[in-house]
Amino acid sequence: MKGRLWIGLLSLGILLGLVTAFRVFSTGFVLYAKTDILVWTMPLAAYIFFSLTSSGLAFVSSIPIVFGIKRYEPLEKRTVFLEIAVLMAGFVCLIMHLGSPLNVIYLLLSPNLASPLWWLAMLYGVYLAVLLASFWRIQTAQVSKTLSTLVFLIAIATSTALGWLLGLPDARPAMNGSFLTVYFPLTAFACGLAAVLLFSLAYARASGNPNPTSAAQADLYDEVAKVFGVVIGVTLVLFIWRAIIGGVSSSEVELGAFRRMMQSLSFQTELWLGLVAPFVLMLIPSVRVTTWGKVLASLLLLVGMFAGRLEFILTAEIMPFGQLGEGVPQFVSYLPTISEVLVALFGLAVMLLLYTLGERYLNLDGTQEKSEAGT
């Protein structure tokens, strides 16, 4: 019953998403915030969120195979499958962000090697193929180190290239240049860890497969949580330095937008909910060892990081420049439209549905041995 309701809910999310897609592509992007000032908004933020989380999951999944830390093997299959599901969510949001998605064929027909966007598109294409292959090998218990290594390398490439994409343009000094190429992979890793914890623990419990099933597994989750805490801590330090550099010691012209964004809901959510709260939770050993502690910290981090992705994009945009500044205030404000929220939910629903189906039919708990036994 519960399962049906869940599937129903996800289907509804997808249905709403499809309706939104139809409306957006028939009426146009007026359904979004639709100004040439806020040119990138929540759909793109959602895409960045999902694709970075996917990269982060790739980092996690490469621990046992690429780096040979075997005790992480039980996480392998679920993590790789999650990567695929999350990446699909990212693709959904990306398509909903593109004005003319049918023209993507020109990525192949008319490539521009100087464009970070072109590289990203290519990498994601390869990434998906490699991921699928890699998962297939896991599913068929023929884990390929080569493929996994490739996944790891591509994940590094995509998460840093996203930093290139967003941080590079001289037009957007508030993006603080190369900061993003470090910050993105790091937060991606945090998101990956959070997703693993969240889906291993909470999702499994909700679907009636209590986890951990063994003491060894429990130890593993505690260790993951510890690493998770450390990563959040490092992120927090970076984040604070960004705030100091951009918010205190910068010139208003260069980073005025960032100063403004520091007062925004998305910035505050990112800082307090996404970094400080989970860090504190993971710092307290008695909380860290509990399932709820891990689940809560993971959830908060993911929510905070979603807000963070939006915050980054808005930082680049809220201070209109040049002729865009005519007749508008020094800073523009942004509130997502219903359609934009539905796009993000669309992505989420796709991801959850895929994952639910995976849980149901693909035995994501299984290690190679188990799956071998199963077949």
Add this chain to the structure above:
Amino acid sequence: MPKYAMVIDLQSCVGCGACSIACKNENNLSEGIFWSSKITETVGTFPNVRYHYMPTLCNHCEDAPCVRGCPTQAMHKLDNGITMHDTKKCIGCRYCMYNCPYGVISFNWEKPFKFWRDDEPVLKGCTPSPQEVVRKVNNGTATPYYNPARAETLAGARPKGVVEKCTFCDHRVKRGELPYCVEACPANARVFGDLENGTHEIKFLLGKFRAFRLKEHLGTKPKVYYIRNFNPAAYDRTKGGV
């Protein structure tokens, strides 16, 4: 091959906006889209106050960030230096808009000419609907005053989901005509020409005046130059005081 550039003499400019309106006319721009625009500023406090107007358009940068960032080469450079866009290759990612330091690229958030697609008359039976007028005058294409010449090198009216921007009126330049903003400027504040042509008027102006370009420090090498001041006011000289 010529390298086209524009010099804008701010002292001649009267800030009337004819360039920008004419541009909309020539290039069939939809509501809310401005290829040619301006940056205005009111400086000082009463009574020591002045208003300044600076026309803006695509700078046709030699090292154009929009071109560098475009994944499909939809945004590209022509041999004559014009930064051109190819509607059919545009995936609508708007990375060019994110990349452009001048904010001169627009996105078609919806189907163009919403005003003209309306089918309601204000006085039933006595006035037509906008749609009816377009149908009667121009077979339902775009607007009644649609300029077919634009379609020679670019979609005559750009569909939703793609970006668009000033093309230095490449379709006109190709025929040996000046960009329409240049022709339409009543003040002759815009001078267009070929930087490679040593005897050309813009070479003269660029040598005579200390020209500046927008955000020069970014190294984009814009091809739109500004000379002189919108308000070259005379004043009584003093040494000030303490």
Add this chain to the structure above:
Amino acid sequence: MEVKEKKKMKPTMKDFLDDLKLSRRTFMKASAAAGTAVATGAALKPTFRALAEASTAPASAQGEWRAATCQGCTSWCSKQVLVIDGRAVKARGNPNSKVNGGASCPRVHLAMQQVYDPDRVKTPMKRTNPKKGRNEDPGFVPISWDEALDTIADKIMELRNNNETHKYMLMRGRYSYMRDILYDRMTKIIGSPNNISHSSLCAEAEKFGPFYTEGYWGYRQYDVENARCITVWGADPLAANRQVSYYSSVWGKAIDRAHIAVVEPRLSATAAKADEWFPIKPGEDGALAVAFAHVLLTEGLWYKPFVGDFKDGVNKFVAGQEVNEEDFEELYTHGIVKWWNLELKDRTAEWAAEKTGLTAKQITRHAREMGMDAPHSISWLGGGPCMQVRGGYTAMAVHALNGIVGAVDNVGGTLKSNKEYTSKFPKPDDFMDEIAKKGKKHEKIDQRGRLQFPCINAGKSGKGVITNNAADGILNEDPNEIKVAIAYMNNFAFSAPQPERWERALSKIPFLAHITTNASEFSWFADIVLPNTHHMFEKWGYVKSIGNGYRQVTLLQPVIEPVWDYKTDETEIPWLIAEKLAERGFPNLLDHYKEYKDPETGKAPTNEKEFALYSLKYATQKLWDPAKHKGGDKFNGWEEFRQTGVWNSDPYPYRKRWGKMKKTKTKKFEFYSETLKEALQKHADKHETTIDKVLEVCFYQARGEMAFVPHYEEPYVLGDEAEYPFVHVDYKSRLNREGRSANCMWYHEFKDVDPGDERWDDVAKFNPIDAKKIGIKSGDRIRLISPTGKLECTAKLWEGVRPGTIAKCYGQGHWVYGRLASKEFGKVPRGGNNNDLIPAQYERLSGSTAYYAVTRLKVEKV
């Protein structure tokens, strides 16, 4: 394709199809023009080829540039319209014009959105709701042209049968010089005195200054290219009226050479391009003008070759001291010493500084600049200083400065209009029967010429119109009631101050027909609305304008295929009415119109289309007929003139009028106006009273001799300062097409080309100091309230506004007119109409409506 098109085209287009082959001359001209535009020699070739193609296949995608005229403002520039397959695509200045040349101000482009405005009336329509009022939906339904014209003819015949033709009224708005057909001849032959033009809403007081000094009743041209100093008074030539295109084209050069100062309470478009801005207190322009004169005289800076000098060469103009008239020998002027003794001797810069809110230093410095640059020193009179209740003498004072510095009729100075050679239409007298003659003798409905409305235009009492007072005439049935009225291209219910009076007056007229492009506020009260052609694209006619030392006569032509069955206000409609009247046994009007024969064939017109064309050829014959050539451009015939689209006069003959100013009594430039003295005396005599009494009822302060010299008068501003703390400053948008462009998308998208204004909004601008005091910030919705009305708009804080004033642009606030012009058609205005704030007040000597420094305002948050 061409064949198909011919079939499709209407008769008006036929004329053009006959002329598809560009004559060799026009072709050479066109390519030469394109050649100057394209500076590179290499680039010339393809242009040449493109044009060559166009000449053989004009219906191609390239289209054809056809001559036209823009009446978006009263600059009346000659234009060309690009026509592709009978469709207007874009417009540019007519390179054949010596006045505006290829230059076009921004408003011409909006004409595309006017001619194809979806909210233009496409068919004659009649009212079905007998109740009239702003809140009464007229219930317009479409009717045929026949039914509409039958109804109008019946109403006119009713008046004629009842011997009350003076109860017929014709109201005129934007016109061409075909106007007399409908405005004058038809009204006279029907038998009414009541042809009321809009002219005094425009700027009659502005003509008052030059007339009573140099005897010129008209707008001036200013020789800015040769000027060394330009002082602009309440004019905004880079934005509005007149010759915006021409002045825009030379302003950059003018700044190079001349010191430019702008006197205006708000930072105007022109002030933004000037060396100096004099942010004067509204209504105090006269003080500044006489102070400039004072400084010029005391410092000996008058232009001696024009004004003359003291016999002993010693300057006796010393502040506060009278001068003996005998000591000064005047040359081409009259009364400089009288003026000094009566007015100027105490008008020091210090005195003016207090009045104007400027500094004495600034005033003195600029006066010296004016004098040192004499005679190339323009004092540019705009509507601002004189369209005020006491603006007549300010107009004189401002213009008199030109006399002091010798800029009148001089290089780099102020010029009158050049000679042109159009002809008047045939006289109506023979066609006026007894009823008509009797009817015409009645007093006019605007009450002009009464004691309190001298309207002494061009020296004659009651000669000028007092448009806005006609509403009161109608309402009070004084001198009589109006039963039948026809109006064209006017919108007094929007464009005249205190328009609510017009709403009531129009509701009172039993039968009102309105000829218009859009259903306007005025149409709302009409019984029949007739769809008019658009002047720039669909009408035959001509207008005259001056600038750049030339006068032009530029043609209005039907250059496109009209979308619906519109008919032309000034020619076709009167002809059709004349036909209907003839059917009803009153052929006089039609018989008269048949006298307008085609000068080429001698044929009398047989239908309205022929009439429209023949009457134009008739009026312009001396311009295009080589046999009758008298001066200016010469053509080999009508066809060449039509294709060129414009006739240019001979260049301006400088200094030919010095000492020969025909219309002044002394034939000289009068600082002491004998001409005004005589005019006022005649008016006083007519009413058997004194000049002092006339001035008193006209709200002027001057008495005795002061009435004949330019002098300072305190501003007459309605509203108590304690209750209404702000003075209203009205101005015109550079995108206004006479208040008719608010339904154009580009008007709203580009409204911010007016300094301080915003796109898609109508803002009242406050100085931040004032705004802080009353707690208002940018973006607040506010209500402006004057003693006679109110409006709602948005507040904007802007430094370019003088504290104590609120500047707001005229042009928006339509509650009908179209889907963009109004917020909700027929109900809710978009923005606010300044006229709702402005009380119906007049500069009574000229009959001019007062727009400036006439009312105070208070502000409420909405």
